Amino acid sequence: MQRVITVSLNGNAYQLEDDAYPALAAYLEESMRALAANPDKDEIMADLEQAIADKCARYLNPHKTVLARAEIAQVIAEMGPVADEASDLAARAARSSESRTAGGPTGAGAATPEPAPRRLYQISEGAIVSGVCNGIAAYFKVDVTLVRVIFVALLFLTGGAALLGYLVLMFVVPYASTSEEHAEARGLPFNARALVERAKQKYSEFRSSPDWRRSRAEWRQEWRRARAEWRLEWRRARAEWRAHRRAYRGSAPFPPPPVGPAPAPVPYAAHVVAGTLLAVLGLVLALFTIGWLLALASLVMTGAVFGWPLPHDVPVWVAIVALLVLYNLVAWPIKAARRAAYYPRSGYHAPWVAAWDSVVGLAILAALLSYAYGHVPEVHDFFDHLRHVWDHSFDSRHLDSASRLL
Amino acid sequence: MDIDQKFSPIRKGLLEFLVLKIISGTTVYVADILKRLSGTEFATQEGTLYPLLSRLRREGLVDYEWQESEAGPPRKYYRLTAAGQSQLAELDEYWARINKTIVALGI
Numbered sequence: 001m002q003r004v005i006t007v008s009l010n011g012n013a014y015q016l017e018d019d020a021y022p023a024l025a026a027y028l029e030e031s032m033r034a035l036a037a038n039p040d041k042d043e044i045m046a047d048l049e050q051a052i053a054d055k056c057a058r059y060l061n062p063h064k065t066v067l068a069r070a071e072i073a074q075v076i077a078e079m080g081p082v083a084d085e086a087s088d089l090a091a092r093a094a095r096s097s098e099s100r101t102a103g104g105p106t107g108a109g110a111a112t113p114e115p116a117p118r119r120l121y122q123i124s125e126g127a128i129v130s131g132v133c134n135g136i137a138a139y140f141k142v143d144v145t146l147v148r149v150i151f152v153a154l155l156f157l158t159g160g161a162a163l164l165g166y167l168v169l170m171f172v173v174p175y176a177s178t179s180e181e182h183a184e185a186r187g188l189p190f191n192a193r194a195l196v197e198r199a200k201q202k203y204s205e206f207r208s209s210p211d212w213r214r215s216r217a218e219w220r221q222e223w224r225r226a227r228a229e230w231r232l233e234w235r236r237a238r239a240e241w242r243a244h245r246r247a248y249r250g251s252a253p254f255p256p257p258p259v260g261p262a263p264a265p266v267p268y269a270a271h272v273v274a275g276t277l278l279a280v281l282g283l284v285l286a287l288f289t290i291g292w293l294l295a296l297a298s299l300v301m302t303g304a305v306f307g308w309p310l311p312h313d314v315p316v317w318v319a320i321v322a323l324l325v326l327y328n329l330v331a332w333p334i335k336a337a338r339r340a341a342y343y344p345r346s347g348y349h350a351p352w353v354a355a356w357d358s359v360v361g362l363a364i365l366a367a368l369l370s371y372a373y374g375h376v377p378e379v380h381d382f383f384d385h386l387r388h389v390w391d392h393s394f395d396s397r398h399l400d401s402a403s404r405l406l
Numbered sequence: 407m408d409i410d411q412k413f414s415p416i417r418k419g420l421l422e423f424l425v426l427k428i429i430s431g432t433t434v435y436v437a438d439i440l441k442r443l444s445g446t447e448f449a450t451q452e453g454t455l456y457p458l459l460s461r462l463r464r465e466g467l468v469d470y471e472w473q474e475s476e477a478g479p480p481r482k483y484y485r486l487t488a489a490g491q492s493q494l495a496e497l498d499e500y501w502a503r504i505n506k507t508i509v510a511l512g513i
Binding site: 010012031035038039040044047048051054081082083 | 436450451452454456460463464478479482
């Protein structure tokens with residue numbers, strides 16, 4: 001399943017699959033640039049758009065209304081690069097004048113491309129855990145193995161604190177899911193020519209590499225293909241499941257399914273804010289849960305909450321129910337806010353984020369408890385006492401009652 | 407360097423001449439021109455042809471009119487202007503001269 005992008009070609013609407021759009025946009029942008037100096041620029045662009053529309057029309061029929069990436073690529077290949085004679089001459093003149101007077105005036109339209117924006121993303125393709133190391137490697141343009149080795153070394157040097165850093169990054173840094181985001185993650189300019197250049201470079205690297213590397217690349221390709229299929233399967237299964245659920249509930253599921261034009265892409269900053277919110281609220285929730293668990297334990301064992309005795313006429317079970325209600329009152333809005341924060345994180349990762357979130361939440365809980373056990377004497381005493389009470393109750397009452405029941 | 411590449415600037419320069427030649431017979435639209443050239447050494451694409459036609463129109467050699475098509479939006483049909491006709495005659499004559507020179511130089 002892909003999102004669909006609707007574009008207007010010379011005044012008519014055409015629908016493209018999400019990943020077909022960048023190539024078409026890049027082609028038209030490139031054409032516009034080539035025609036920058038042409039007085040009939042607008043008219044030629046309209047003609048080109050119409051020609052593209054005509055070529056697209058041959059792939060469309062009442063039963064196929066959306067253009068795929070391969071079809072757009074074919075259309076663009078048939079259109080051919082836009083070569084404007086006027087700017088060709090200008091560029092050639094500029095080039096020759098530049099070669100004559102080094103550092104002369106820059107040629108019209110031949111300016112060096114501005115550096116592409118580079119942003120830290122998580123890249124799940126080829127990731128081991130979540131893609132943080134992968135994203136960092138792409139950002140600094142180093143091999144991912146190096147980043148992983150450094151990370152593991154840091155893990156030992158800092159006594160595990162690096163893990164916390166990883167977890168924070170995992171939540172705060174957005175996933176790269178669209179082609180543009182992947183380009184940004186690698187700091188590469190995103191247009192057709194750059195893509196071709198990159199492909200050429202990849203190809204020559206591939207050709208010059210020794211055999212073992214080639215076989216590894218082939219293996220990887222195979223693996224990616226298989227994984228893409230699994231993903232497709234999984235998405236199909238999930239879509240079915242959702243449809244069932246929707247029918248059962250008779251209401252819209254969360255998040256709302258994209259209908260018609262795709263929702264506007266969520267900006268990078270929103271991703272970061274959502275991720276931070278997710279992590280901070282998670283921590284708050286974990287701390288609150290620990291406090292609540294301790295309160296509950298102290299109530300059950302001593303009949304008082306942290307030394308505050310219950311009023312005489314209130315039985316313990318009422319206090320337990322009251323504590324449960326209190327927990328849900330406080331935790332519910334936090335959980336709701338966190339669930340809302342999942343949504344800006346890229347669409348199909350949301351279930352994974354949720355699953356990871358629970359695992360990480362439990363891990364944080366365990367880490368905080370073990371820290372407290374080691375460093376806070378009261379907590380230490382409390383747990384030892386807990387064990388004592390546990391053993392005691394088992395020895396005397398519970399076993400007796402159990403045997404009596406049997 | 408193969409032959410194809412060696413003659414690439416010449417083919418590029420001759421394209422205008424050939425396009426004028428194609429338009430001279432009858433009114434044509436862009437797909438007709440592309441079809442006539444496809445399969446020849448001068449096969450070209452929209453990306454090249456539209457800017458070329460736009461320049462020829464600016465120079466007053468060709469003109470177009472909108473015509474309804476049976477399927478799809480109206481199309482631009484190109485025809486030669488009087489200036490285009492005389493330009494084509496000159497180019498034809500020039501090309502014949504070049505050909506004669508080449509033949510005269512022998513093998």
